[in-house]
Amino acid sequence: MTVTQHPRFVDLDRCIACGTCAEKCPKKANDSYNENLVKRKAIYVPYSQTVPLKYAIDPENCIYFAKGKCKACEKFCPAGAINFNDAEKEITLQVGSIILAPGFKSFDPSSYDTYSYTNLPNVVTAIEFERILSATGPFMGHLVRPSDNKEPNKIAWFQCIGSRDINLCDHGYCSSVCCMYAIKQTLIAKEHSGIPIDCAVFYMDMRTHGKDFDRYYENAQKSGVRFIRSRIHSLSQIAGTDDLLVRYATEDGTLEQEIFDMVVLSTGLEIDKSIIELAARLGIKLDNDNFSLTDTFHPVATSVPGIYACGAFSGPKDIPSSVTEASAAACAATEHLAPVRFTRTKSLDLPPEKDVTREAPRIGVFVCNCGINIGGVIKVPEVVEYARTLPNVAYVEENLFTCSQDTQEKITEVIKDKGLNRVVVAACSPRTHESLFQETLINAGLNKYLVEMANIRNQDSWVHSEDPDAATEKAKDLVRMAVAKTALLTPLRETDLNNIRSALVLGGGVAGMTAALSLARHGYPVHLVEKSEALGGNALRLYKTHKGEAVASYVQGLVRAVESEKLITVHLDSIVTNVDGFVGNFKTDLSHGSSREVIEHGVAILAVGAKEYEPKEYLYGEHDAVMTHLELDYLFLHNDTRLDGVKNVAFIQCVGSRNQENPYCSKVCCSHSLVSALELKRRKKDINVYIFYRDIRTYGKREILYREAREKGVLFFRYSLDEKPVVSPNGDRVQIVFRDPVLDRRLAVNADILCLATAIISHRDQSLAQLFKVPLDMDGWLLEAHQKLRPVDFPNDGIFLCGMAHYPKPIDESIAQAKAAASRALTILAKEKIKVGGIVSRIVPELCSGCFGCVNVCPYGAITFDYDKQIAVVNEALCKGCGACAATCPSEAVILMGFDKEELYAQITSALSA
Amino acid sequence: MEKKDDSKELEGAVAVIGGGIAGMQTALDLANSGYYVYLVEKTAGIGGVMAQLDKTFPTNDCSM
Numbered sequence: 001m002t003v004t005q006h007p008r009f010v011d012l013d014r015c016i017a018c019g020t021c022a023e024k025c026p027k028k029a030n031d032s033y034n035e036n037l038v039k040r041k042a043i044y045v046p047y048s049q050t051v052p053l054k055y056a057i058d059p060e061n062c063i064y065f066a067k068g069k070c071k072a073c074e075k076f077c078p079a080g081a082i083n084f085n086d087a088e089k090e091i092t093l094q095v096g097s098i099i100l101a102p103g104f105k106s107f108d109p110s111s112y113d114t115y116s117y118t119n120l121p122n123v124v125t126a127i128e129f130e131r132i133l134s135a136t137g138p139f140m141g142h143l144v145r146p147s148d149n150k151e152p153n154k155i156a157w158f159q160c161i162g163s164r165d166i167n168l169c170d171h172g173y174c175s176s177v178c179c180m181y182a183i184k185q186t187l188i189a190k191e192h193s194g195i196p197i198d199c200a201v202f203y204m205d206m207r208t209h210g211k212d213f214d215r216y217y218e219n220a221q222k223s224g225v226r227f228i229r230s231r232i233h234s235l236s237q238i239a240g241t242d243d244l245l246v247r248y249a250t251e252d253g254t255l256e257q258e259i260f261d262m263v264v265l266s267t268g269l270e271i272d273k274s275i276i277e278l279a280a281r282l283g284i285k286l287d288n289d290n291f292s293l294t295d296t297f298h299p300v301a302t303s304v305p306g307i308y309a310c311g312a313f314s315g316p317k318d319i320p321s322s323v324t325e326a327s328a329a330a331c332a333a334t335e336h337l338a339p340v341r342f343t344r345t346k347s348l349d350l351p352p353e354k355d356v357t358r359e360a361p362r363i364g365v366f367v368c369n370c371g372i373n374i375g376g377v378i379k380v381p382e383v384v385e386y387a388r389t390l391p392n393v394a395y396v397e398e399n400l401f402t403c404s405q406d407t408q409e410k411i412t413e414v415i416k417d418k419g420l421n422r423v424v425v426a427a428c429s430p431r432t433h434e435s436l437f438q439e440t441l442i443n444a445g446l447n448k449y450l451v452e453m454a455n456i457r458n459q460d461s462w463v464h465s466e467d468p469d470a471a472t473e474k475a476k477d478l479v480r481m482a483v484a485k486t487a488l489l490t491p492l493r494e495t496d497l498n499n500i501r502s503a504l505v506l507g508g509g510v511a512g513m514t515a516a517l518s519l520a521r522h523g524y525p526v527h528l529v530e531k532s533e534a535l536g537g538n539a540l541r542l543y544k545t546h547k548g549e550a551v552a553s554y555v556q557g558l559v560r561a562v563e564s565e566k567l568i569t570v571h572l573d574s575i576v577t578n579v580d581g582f583v584g585n586f587k588t589d590l591s592h593g594s595s596r597e598v599i600e601h602g603v604a605i606l607a608v609g610a611k612e613y614e615p616k617e618y619l620y621g622e623h624d625a626v627m628t629h630l631e632l633d634y635l636f637l638h639n640d641t642r643l644d645g646v647k648n649v650a651f652i653q654c655v656g657s658r659n660q661e662n663p664y665c666s667k668v669c670c671s672h673s674l675v676s677a678l679e680l681k682r683r684k685k686d687i688n689v690y691i692f693y694r695d696i697r698t699y700g701k702r703e704i705l706y707r708e709a710r711e712k713g714v715l716f717f718r719y720s721l722d723e724k725p726v727v728s729p730n731g732d733r734v735q736i737v738f739r740d741p742v743l744d745r746r747l748a749v750n751a752d753i754l755c756l757a758t759a760i761i762s763h764r765d766q767s768l769a770q771l772f773k774v775p776l777d778m779d780g781w782l783l784e785a786h787q788k789l790r791p792v793d794f795p796n797d798g799i800f801l802c803g804m805a806h807y808p809k810p811i812d813e814s815i816a817q818a819k820a821a822a823s824r825a826l827t828i829l830a831k832e833k834i835k836v837g838g839i840v841s842r843i844v845p846e847l848c849s850g851c852f853g854c855v856n857v858c859p860y861g862a863i864t865f866d867y868d869k870q871i872a873v874v875n876e877a878l879c880k881g882c883g884a885c886a887a888t889c890p891s892e893a894v895i896l897m898g899f900d901k902e903e904l905y906a907q908i909t910s911a912l913s914a
Numbered sequence: 915m916e917k918k919d920d921s922k923e924l925e926g927a928v929a930v931i932g933g934g935i936a937g938m939q940t941a942l943d944l945a946n947s948g949y950y951v952y953l954v955e956k957t958a959g960i961g962g963v964m965a966q967l968d969k970t971f972p973t974n975d976c977s978m
Contacts, residue, residue: 001929003954033966047966049978050959093952096925099944101937103962127966134968141968184971216972274956278931311936319935319970326939333928333940334949340926344950787973827946 001093007086009057010043014081016404017045017053019371021073021082029061035128037138037146043073048136053401055081096340097306097333100292101326102278104269104312107162107169115158115235115265121147122242123235125161125267126181133188143192145262147242151195152261156246157182158232159203163268163316164703173289174703175268176316179207182266183217186225200226200258202248205695209665210318211787211807212777214658230256235263251718251741269316282307291315291701296545297554299816300329308333315700320791321813327792328816331823335521341830351445353491356421361487362394364420365479366411368402368427370457375400377461379472383426386476392487394418402427408440415444422446422489424482426454426475447491449838449898454482477914484910488903496833497877499584500602503825504529506576506768509537510555510811511803512607513562514818515825520567522822524829527599528562529571529590535559537609538804543633544679545811546671546702552637571597579604579771582877583798584834602834603798603825606782607818608768610804613656613759618727625734626727626754629672636679646687649680650736650751652725653693656759659721664779666808669757670697674705674714676755681712689714690749692725692738717747727754760808772799773861781807792821796860796878800824839881839898841874847893848872854885854894929954934962 010021022041031040033047042061045053055073063070064084074082106127109117117123122145124132135141145152159182163175186199206227208217221227233247233255247257271290279286285293285303292302292309302309310325311317317325334341365387369375380398387396395418399407402425414420423446425437430453438448456475464471501524505516508530516526528535536559542551562568571590578589584602591597612630619626635643651673657666670693677689691714698706710716718741719725725738733750740747762780769776774794775783782801785793792800802821803814828834841863843854848871855863855872862878863885865871872893874885886894892901926949930941933955941951953960964970967977 003929003952006956008958035966044958046957046959047961049965050961052959054958056958093927093929094925095927095929095952096949097928099928099930099937099940101930101932101934101940103932103934103936106963127963130966130968134966137968180971184969184974187974188969210972212972310940311932311934313932319964322934322936323939326936327943329936330928330940330943330947334944334947337924337926337928337949340924341948343926345926345945345948346950788970788975823943823947827943830947 001095001098003091003093005089005091007059007088008054009059009083009086010055011081011083012052012054013405014079015054016079016081016400016406017055017371018078018400020076020078021055024072024076026070026072027061027063029058034131034138035125037128037131057082096337097308098282099329099333100278100282100284100302100307100309100313101311101329102272102275102313104316105272107171107175107267107270109161109265109267112161112168114232115161115263116237117265120235120237120244121145122244122262123265124262125265126178126185127267129185129264133185133192141192143189143194143197145242150242150261151193152197153195154198154200154260155186155189155262155264156244156258156260157186157199157201157264157266159201159266161265161267162270164204166707171268171270171289172704172707173316173701174207174699176207176699177318178266178268179203180210180213180216180318182264183208183220183225185264187220187223190223190225198224198226200228200260202228202230202232202246204229204231205697207695207697207699209667209697209699210320211664211781214663214665218663252744253742269312271313275313284309287701289701294812296547296549296810296812297815299812300325300332300819317700319788321816323789324791324813324820325816327820327823331518331522331819331826335518338521338523350442353442353447354421354445356446356450357491359421361392361422362418362420363392363422363424363483363486364395364411364414364418365390365393365397365424365426365483366402366407367396367398367479368425368457369398369400370427370461371401374427374457374461377465377468377471378456378475379468382472383456383475383479387426387479387483390480390483393483395420403433403436408436408443411440412444415441415446421450422486423451424454424479424486425451426456426479426482428457429453429455449492450486450489452482452486452489454478477911480914481907481910485903485907488906489898492838492897494835494837497584497836499828499831499834500586500600501829502526502601503829504586504588504599504601504604505607506604507537507607507609507803507805508532508535508570508572509607509609509803510539510558511609511805511814511818512537512605513558514815515605515607515802515822516568517558517561517565518819518822519825519829520565522826522829524567524826526568527571527601528568529574529576531573531575533573535562535570535572538611538630539811541630541633541637542811543636544675546675546705551811576768576771582875583796583828584831585877586798603800603828604772605800605802605821605825606768606772606774606805607801607803607821608763608765608805610760610762610808613662613761615655615756615758617655618652618725618754618756619729619734620756623729623734625732625752626756628756628758629669629676632676632753632755636676643680643683646680646684646752648688648690648733648749648751649677649753649755650690650749651677651692651755651757652727652736653691653757654759655756656761658694662759662761662779664807665697666758666760667697668760668808668810671702671705671810673755673757674698674702674709677709677714678705678712681709681714688749690736690751691716692719692736693717694719694721760804762805774799774801781805792817792824798828834877836877839896840876840879841881841883841885842895842897843872843874844893844895845869845871847891849891849893851890853888853890857884857888859884926950927952932962933957933960935964937962
């Protein structure tokens, strides 16, 4: 493939991001990162944490490119990094596959007259509001409205701007994320505002269908956010003020009005024109809404083999789903590249590590200005001079950016030249930068644990910017403390353990089978364990997907593929009875009837699924007309004659979901009901279908089903929790009495079939959670390590999750998640060895009193008790170095390597010695 | 099973188009499982739309 690289006009290797160029640049330009609410210079970094943190010239705005002179940046750049001769380059890449993750564009509401976005400064888009809320935004995070910088008392959010609307914007789909981000913005606005504010969200259906989303919505309601089910009639500015008059129609048609200081348009997601052109160049088929065309069973594939898609390009989605799909795409895109794994990667040639244990400490101190982040407040030269007076310090240096690439090379040289054996970096947080400096030490032939960071930015210059003198004194204190600790640092060891390069997948449903097949196609053996007598799971009982694909036949194909895959060993009727070990070295006991088997594996994927809730309400189990979705699907699958005489069919939504018992949305039931309603209409045009709902949650492209159902005459009646429909027997039929909120009247219908859109509930398998030491959340779902950034990982290494055990979800999302779990597992299976050690705890046997304090406090299950010796023992492979054990131990028997008590006491003594 | 050279027509490298949260995650997974990655981004820095967000739902943590 060929890529065009546009000129940056700044040499990446030379730029030290000091900011002088932007300071001197005379030309201002719109700052697109801040949604053009402020100006930046023509030479700029997109945002302060940009990677790479290197400037770029925007030739559209640069005076030199317009008039042939200026070059102020070139004149003042201390690094000689400006290159006006930089030119466009064509780069040819040899690749085995391509993954498209081009993202979305926020809908531009300029075309909507109704909302006067272009005329009224206090009408902003949601992404503009994000910038307004942000500390790096136009108002430094102070919530003010743009027209007069007044703190707003009342803010309104308008939902579905550029979504669910085919009249004005031609976007029939739901953008999936706007309900949640609007709720988030109301909560953050309340938090940021200096005054109490009133937030009102004007909406059609609240779509809070993801994990923990409904709770989030309820919390917002409890904290006083008003949610108004309505349609907006008009928006105008009140003459003589900057205030906005909102007129809207409520559900029963009443026209109301209210005044707000500000209106936020919850703009949807759309595909940018440039991406449509890119797709055309690559020959990728797009759907009617310009999203990448995918099918349910191949959610990250495009229409072109070898090209994959993830993120919002294949449909509007939130961050957790985008991250999940991203991992899935990595797995799918390399299934055919397994034989050439590691053929194009490079390995580092590292210098041997120098033994410093017998040397007296010679500490090098590097004090960072972080551009003006630190240097603008703290008197860095004074800190440098102070550092020279400290014991064991052999060398001190000031850097503009200690983290820049050229500084790393310089530090490496200085360590060798000056014979330094320990390093203190006085800069920012070890959370973000420690690994960088550790790498520099490795390159200089030192053990990577001989570096210590003093955080004089986040914990000093940023929080004491008002008092430079005190900040400078604090910086000296922090450096002195770090030096005191560093003098005592000892090299820490990491050892390599064998990695058993095979997987255990628990659960033989669609998710488990998909994960197992992906791993096998990548060349790794898999044990697939299913507790029932057959593979297939819930999906075998499903009729069709929301895109109309038959499910059961796909699942049967998947079963055959798994059964014929040589690298997969299927264990049916089997359960896990014990799990020992850790990442790379698990030993799991399986029991199959009376026989037992021990499986050794390096990783495990939990795909144990979920089940349909068995209703206790609405005459379920008492009257034959009442059934669940899976039972109705059975009738469809078997073309059951019972469907022949049916004239009226009703669906009741949220049966067992979004209530006290299960306070979450089951995500799939709205779409399932609409698929079934349309199927009934397709089979028999004159059939009457009634759907009783609370919010219709056909998120994303599923919204098309909702529109089609209304077009085909399916009738929708909203009910509320305090007035649910009442079902009573009426011969072969059931009668449903309900209040229609539009007419505000009680009505009744008779139904031949009443389908209950039942919840999906967790198996609540506590023993499984205990065996694998993984957490379950309040609703019984497996709890991932981080909802957004590690959506298929657990806190403990080597164990992953996918499918409905995580949360109810449709098949496409289960498959994406399964491939994502496989992808994450592959990052471990690809390694020959597992590294353990470094910053971990050790227990001094002589000091351990066997009190169990550490065993109970360890969140990773890394400490066990040796009953023979009556002492606690740490498993280094499971230990994460959190130090909870060391803090708990009453006998000081626990040593947290790199943070031992001598080191910490030295630091504390130093802190108190000023 | 690795480092076979019987499949010379295959390339152990992948191009990722887009440096937002999806592109970055896919690139990291690829690199960590043994593939060389070309991450192609049209703007001057990676991060995408997520870098513009203040906080993210449902955990309300900082997007940066």
